[in-house]
Amino acid sequence: GAVVSQHPSRVICKSGTSVKIECRSLDFQATTMFWYRQFPKKSLMLMATSNEGSKATYEQGVEKDKFLINHASLTLSTLTVTSAHPEDSSFYICSARDGAASAFFGQGTRLTVV
Amino acid sequence: SQQGEEDPQALSIQEGENATMNCSYKTSINNLQWYRQNSGRGLVHLILIRSNEREKHSGRLRVTLDTSKKSSSLLITASRAADTASYFCAPRGNSGNTPLVFGKGTRLSVIA
Numbered sequence: 001g002a003v004v005s006q007h008p009s010r011v012i013c014k015s016g017t018s019v020k021i022e023c024r025s026l027d028f029q030a031t032t033m034f035w036y037r038q039f040p041k042k043s044l045m046l047m048a049t050s051n052e053g054s055k056a057t058y059e060q061g062v063e064k065d066k067f068l069i070n071h072a073s074l075t076l077s078t079l080t081v082t083s084a085h086p087e088d089s090s091f092y093i094c095s096a097r098d099g100a101a102s103a104f105f106g107q108g109t110r111l112t113v114v
Numbered sequence: 115s116q117q118g119e120e121d122p123q124a125l126s127i128q129e130g131e132n133a134t135m136n137c138s139y140k141t142s143i144n145n146l147q148w149y150r151q152n153s154g155r156g157l158v159h160l161i162l163i164r165s166n167e168r169e170k171h172s173g174r175l176r177v178t179l180d181t182s183k184k185s186s187s188l189l190i191t192a193s194r195a196a197d198t199a200s201y202f203c204a205p206r207g208n209s210g211n212t213p214l215v216f217g218k219g220t221r222l223s224v225i226a
Contacts, residue, residue: 004156006156031211032211034213034214041221042218043202043218043219044157044202044214046213046218047211048214072119072196084154085162093156093157094212095157097211101144101145101147101162101206102147102159102162103147103159103204103213103214105149105156105157105158106156106215107155107156108154108155108156110154
């Protein structure tokens with residue numbers, strides 16, 4: 001199946017700093033990517049839909065100024081957690097579809113804000 | 115977007131036994147997909163079954179779909195410790211490139 005690569009897999013940052021997470025589709029072009037957040041032993045919560053060349057669409061309750069999404073090319077979307085706080089600590093996962101019905105997911109990024 | 119609801123929330127079995135997980139959904143679908151998530155990892159696509167299919171096999175996986183009952187089941191035969199993971203279903207309608215929405219999943223523990 002198609003490959004989606006997410007980087008970094010783990011990051012620890014100080015409170016108040018910003019962290020950028022990259023999501024790449026390695027062998028296909030993705031005009032749309034999706035960002036999810038997952039708390040321990042919970043399901044994935046959709047945060048936003050990333051659209052290549054246009055603004056992201058955020059789900060209700062997700063702060064767009066807090067979670068900046070940039071989808072500058074057909075193979076790369078980035079999520080920047082700005083001015084991170086301990087409550088932003090979570091597991092973030094991206095997803096993309098290769099034009100077929102199935103979606104493919106990145107390996108996830110474990111963010112810890114200290 | 116549609117969301118499936120998995121049942122049971124947790125399942126613990128011995129290695130070699132079969133594991134059955136169920137998924138219910140509320141609206142009509144074009145297909146339904148099952149995913150696996152190992153702890154601390156991303157989701158892995160397991161199998162897709164289309165609305166006009168009733169059963170599909172892939173290795174030790176068997177998926178059934180009953181559109182009249184709006185339900186699907188995932189059977190893992192001869193389970194292994196490596197099958198320990200959370201399993202999610204994702205029903206999809208006909209609307210284009212919409213995101214998958216997930217329920218709480220079934221946490222499967224296979225004990226060696």
